[in-house]
Amino acid sequence: MPDVATPYNVDSALEAGLEGRAVSREDAHSLMNEAPLETLLQAAAAVRDRFKGRSVSYSRKVFIPLTHLCRDYCGYCTFRADPQAGVQPYMTTDEVLAVAEAGRRAGCKEALFSLGDQPERLFPEEKTGLLPHSNPGLMGLEDLRRLRETNVSAGLMLESASPRLGRSGGAHWKAPDKVPSLRLRTIDDAGQSSMAFTTGILIGIGETPEERVDALLAIRAAHKKHGHIQEVIVQPFRAKPGIRMAEAPEPCKEDLQRTIAVARLILGGNMNIQSPPNLLSEDYPDLLKAGINDWGGISPVTKDFINPEAAWPQISSLTARTAFAGFVLRERLAIYPEFSSRSEFVNDRLEPHVRKLRGEDGYARDGAQC
């Protein structure tokens, strides 16, 4: 609850978030810059508990990096690669199906595709039953409509709403696909295509607290217009050897918690808010205090190709640590419970695959196997 020692503007901002009123930009800035951390976390956790209860979800998935080719040069990226003589730039269909099949045997239900041209041509759900979720970068309306034929959901991180980061030396310098207006257009087009959509922000890449707030407000506006955002990820930058930002400071746990809590209050109790457990070492259960209700995709089969140095926790350990923090870990599908029974979001071709895996409450059905 708002504490008596907090300034009036912080109290009124906390009240707006707690009461489910739209938090204004000014309120959000107060929360980001002035609210005492513990008070802020309590408010965000209370909103999460009221709407989501004490269930925290994850998706059991395989990660399929169709290609590492990329025309951008983000300052924090270890994923991209230039074409190399003698190196096959794309996974073959057989390689994709081998990974998907290994995932199916391990109980996975999601195939997460990153990048690559025309992932819709691979149809893994037909061979393995895994539900595809693609992150193919910027897309137009027609691309999204085609992708929707074979993907139960798709994603594009907004990352930041700050065009400033594209200036010389910034995190998005030489990254033409990271222009915020273009990414917001794809997010909007996804809404027009009725595609259940994942987006989020990447923090600690040179943005100001106000710019973080602006990114969250832009996501809220897109969702208000189309109602298609199924989850918002709050992801911290991690410094790694060999990247342009190798020496840049990483956001600390408290900074990540504060940003998650502000995201919860801006986006409200109905939104699914995720932060990956593998980017915060052993302290990851502390993110639950900030109002998340999802851990994201966890793979028992493949590593996290975007953050290959960060091992995912074992699902048994994630279950135990989530329980110790007072929550129940639930497996979800690549399409969230709020979307998976709505015909405008699941086309006729994918519906039988979704129905086979979906329990009555929308989470993965107990014992369901692809």
Ligand code: SF4
């Ligand atoms: S973060 Fe994504 S867009 Fe940026 S360089 Fe890496 S693969 Fe390309």
